[in-house]
């Protein structure tokens with residue numbers, strides 16, 4: 001039986017993943033003062049039993065003002081750390097699936113309502129709002145919320161240190177991989193894009209200057225996280241907007257990150273500008289992952305409307321990407337990796353409590369965790 005490429009193991013620095021399916025970060029907007037609670041235990045518990053090789057904790061703010069909404073997760077103090085430690089301890093008691101965390105700062109997209117209440121930007125004077133910051137004083141939409149304050153050097157240092165502190169906390173509770181969020185229009189992406197970065201100092205203008213702050217954050221996180229543990233970066237390869245970030249610039253960023261010791265790149269697109277025109281369709285971001293993969297030697301993850309088992313196998317099998325990430329797909333079908341393994345004639349790890357669910361026509365599908 002030919003082995004499905006989707007179910008071949010892969011190593012990222014010292015982290016061994018049993019297959020090529022990773023769960024993308026997904027905000028749950030259910031935290032209290034940045035703290036995990038029972039919802040996160042249920043959600044992460046479920047995902048950690050899915051057969052995917054890596055679960056990524058949602059965008060986790062490194063500072064309170066870096067949250068998208070008041071209900072975002074954080075890892076900025078002892079309370080947020082203790083709540084996450086408790087949740088992960090419970091998850092780990094029953095699953096050995098590695099756990100990653102996405103560290104983030106929302107920049108000008110902070111101070112918003114949760115999506116199921118419309119997602120509007122709050123004014124700093126609103127009960128659930130606060131003043132936002134960004135590379136330059138350019139709001140997401142004209143006339144919405146308040147204009148973000150342009151960050152000065154002191155503030156940049158504070159944010160960089162907050163990313164490093166959060167990475168140190170993540171290490172203390174045994175997180176296996178840190179992903180730095182440089183995508184979807186949040187703060188570090190705002191530095192990369194000429195549409196949001198109008199700075200005239202060392203952090204704006206040329207691409208070299210625009211990538212300076214994201215790279216400084218990378219270096220600080222790398223120095224703070226244990227040397228044997230991997231760090232990945234999530235990038236939006238294009239802004240899908242005239243005058244915005246484009247693929248050729250992203251390739252240069254990818255190379256710069258690889259040179260500094262980045263272990264994997266997760267390639268998404270968009271999220272920066274309300275005028276974006278995204279040609280959404282099956283695998284619509286895979287060509288960007290492929291282009292990045294042709295430029296670097298580190299593993300590349302593709303994401304975005306990857307829903308089919310053969311589709312996923314083809315992405316990894318033809319070398320478009322080394323791994324695939326699932327978001328909506330795995331919420332819709334939390335046992336997607338089991339079904340993919342069945343379809344592709346591969347084996348997948350399941351909790352021993354569920355071994356008896358193996359359908360008789362798939363005799364060798366399951367192996368126990």
Ligand SMILES: Cc1cc2nc3c(=O)[nH]c(=O)nc-3n(C[C@H](O)[C@H](O)[C@H](O)COP(=O)(O)O)c2cc1C
Pocket residue numbers: 024025026027028058059102181183184234268303304305306325326327328329330
């Ligand atoms: C509920 C939900 C929450 C999300 N939260 C995040 C997040 O915290 N960080 C992030 O980088 N992307 C986030 N995304 C985007 C996904 O990680 C993913 O890139 C996108 O949904 C495309 O993959 P899919 O077609 O498999 O859903 C979120 C998507 C969904 C559906």
